[in-house]
Amino acid sequence: MSKIAKILAKEELSHSDIVSMLNAEGSDLNMILEKAKQIKQENVGDKVYMRALLEITNSCSKNCYYCGIRHNNLLIDRYSVTYDEIDAYLEKVVAENIGSIVIQSGELLGNGFIQKIDYLLAKAAELTNGELGITLSCGEQSYETLKRWKALGAQKYLLRIETSNQLLYQKIHPNDENHDFDKRLETLKYLKQLNYHTGTGVMIGMPFQSIENLANDILFMRNLDIDMCGMGPFIIDNDTPMSKYQHLTPSVEKRVSLSLKMYAILRIVMKNINIAATTALFTLDKNAFVKALDTSCNVIMPNFTPPKYKSQYKLYPNKAGTASSIEDSLVNIRNIMELNKFEVGYGQRGDSVHYNKTHLKRVMA
Ligand code: 5AD
Ligand code: SF4
Numbered sequence: 001m002s003k004i005a006k007i008l009a010k011e012e013l014s015h016s017d018i019v020s021m022l023n024a025e026g027s028d029l030n031m032i033l034e035k036a037k038q039i040k041q042e043n044v045g046d047k048v049y050m051r052a053l054l055e056i057t058n059s060c061s062k063n064c065y066y067c068g069i070r071h072n073n074l075l076i077d078r079y080s081v082t083y084d085e086i087d088a089y090l091e092k093v094v095a096e097n098i099g100s101i102v103i104q105s106g107e108l109l110g111n112g113f114i115q116k117i118d119y120l121l122a123k124a125a126e127l128t129n130g131e132l133g134i135t136l137s138c139g140e141q142s143y144e145t146l147k148r149w150k151a152l153g154a155q156k157y158l159l160r161i162e163t164s165n166q167l168l169y170q171k172i173h174p175n176d177e178n179h180d181f182d183k184r185l186e187t188l189k190y191l192k193q194l195n196y197h198t199g200t201g202v203m204i205g206m207p208f209q210s211i212e213n214l215a216n217d218i219l220f221m222r223n224l225d226i227d228m229c230g231m232g233p234f235i236i237d238n239d240t241p242m243s244k245y246q247h248l249t250p251s252v253e254k255r256v257s258l259s260l261k262m263y264a265i266l267r268i269v270m271k272n273i274n275i276a277a278t279t280a281l282f283t284l285d286k287n288a289f290v291k292a293l294d295t296s297c298n299v300i301m302p303n304f305t306p307p308k309y310k311s312q313y314k315l316y317p318n319k320a321g322t323a324s325s326i327e328d329s330l331v332n333i334r335n336i337m338e339l340n341k342f343e344v345g346y347g348q349r350g351d352s353v354h355y356n357k358t359h360l361k362r363v364m365a
Contacts (some may be wrong), residue, residue, distance in 0.1 A: 003029040008035050013269055017091050018215035021265050022258065029261070035265035037242035043272040045296050045301050048332075048342045051102040051135060051276075051348025052304040055313040056081045056116065062139070062179060064162075065172050065241040066234065068201070068314040069106055075239055079309045080113075086120050089304055090127050092326065100184040100300055102158070109140030121152035124204045134348035135199070135228075140187040143194075146179055150194050155351075157191045158182070158199035163206070164220035172206065172242065188224060196353045197275075200224065201231030204262050204288045205255030207245035209234075216260060225303045226297075230265060232278030233259045235316035256285045261298035270286030272353040274299050283320040290340050293328025299350065302326075302333050 001009075004024055007017045008031060021032055040046075057080040063070045081089070093101055103120065105113070117138065124132050135156035136149060146157065163169050166181045173179035187239070191198040202217045203209075208311045221229060233255040236243050250258070259281050266275060277297035282289040303321050305313060321329045337344050 002028065002031075004031055008032065008268070013265075015219060017115065017210070018218050018265055018269075019211055022211045022261050023212055024261070029257075031362050032261065032264050032268070033291070033295045036267040037294065039271050040158055040267055040296060040298065043361075044059060044274070045346040046074050046343055047298065047348075047350065048293060049100065049274070049299050049345045049348065050098050051100045051133070051299060051301045052089075052096070052098045053102045053104060053184065053301040054081065054086075054089050055303070055305040055309065056086075056105045056120075056138075057108065057113065057346075058106060058309070058313045058353075061109065061153060062107050063174050065174070066177070066206070066237070068237040068239060068316055069312075070240065073239055076302040076312055076314060079312055080116070081306065083116070083119060085306055086116070086123065088265065089306070090120070090124055092304060093132070094127060096330065097347045098302075099131075099345070099347050100135070100351075102306075104135060104136040104137040105139070107173050109141065113138075114141075114191065117149060121149060121154055125153045132350075133351060135197075136232075137199075140183060143190050145192055146187075146190055146196070150196060154198065156197035157229065158201070158228065159188055159191065160203075161185070161188065161217075161220065162281060163202050163209065164206065166215045168206070168208055168213060170203040171208055192224075192327050195359070197227040197352050198224070199228030200226055201229045202262075203234040203251045204231060204259045206234040207242065207248035214258065218262070218265055218269055221266060225358070226270070226273060227355040227358075228276070229239070229270075229275045230278060231259075231262060231266075232280035233284055235280055235283065237314075237316045251286055256281065256288045260292055260295075262289055263292050267296040270354065270361075274350070274352045274354075279303070282317070283318055290336065294340065297341060300333065301308060302329055 057076045058069045060069055063072050134154045136154045137158040169181045275297045276299040277292040278288050304326055307325050
């Protein structure tokens, strides 16, 4: 039995097992991907679930060193989707028979922003009788705000930890109270306390990030007992401070292959969570995106942001889908699904099986 085969036969993986898996190549790597595929089928099935993504504003109060929409980037115009556009978006979601949505934004704490999310949640509940799956991804909000949004109908929240290593976190963010690792951890704890379907994730293949760091990221997600994960490759944006470390950034091939391994390992470790195949991966390598969906991931997020804003939500360059209309993006996605014989869960929420299985236990605890 090869070393990887022995690891794959274990009940629980150690840090060094995960490091070995992250270093696997060739037939060892194929074995890992096959195992992930089998575990996915057994625990969450074969379907791909859609989340209609609305990037509600590209304004952000933060200055993460890697991100194209960071506050200090004066090269992009800022937008905020209007109330009428929120109505139109929700109507389109219903018309396209999409059972679940994701609302993403920069991190804003002002009342205007909070009220806009309030409005969207109330409107979504009214239009769909409270049936629509709703994930918010709006940064570190206060306990009170998160509680209020949960009461208004948001069931899920995604807050990426970006890296679980505090030193690396401090290297890729300004060192101030606005970018505090402990605050981020605390917000993740709030989400669990409030019984949100809790999602997190990391960037993969950053400068200064080691394989050991990535193995710890997997263990971090396991320890937090997350329900959903959104993670993807790091992409260099030349208008950001991180671009000066271009020479320390792994090649595109390396970042793509590391991402595929991270998805597969996470699927093996956390069998019944939802894992999204992300736009960042699609942007770097469409075939790898398909491979991720075939083996480990079960969620995709077609972009429903009004086309006139799409190119302004520029987290990184050449972001996939920014030039096309919502209809064209959907046709494109449907073609990929059909070509690869992926069954889509239209009209279904596709909630995390992990959440549904552990929810009662959590409420009783
Ligand atoms: N490359 C890849 N992902 C990025 N994000 C921000 N900037 C980049 C980048 N340059 C991701 C972060 C953030 C999410 C909104 O986008 O993980 O949480
Ligand atoms: Fe703002 Fe998020 Fe970008 Fe950081 S990663 S600058 S919080 S949008």
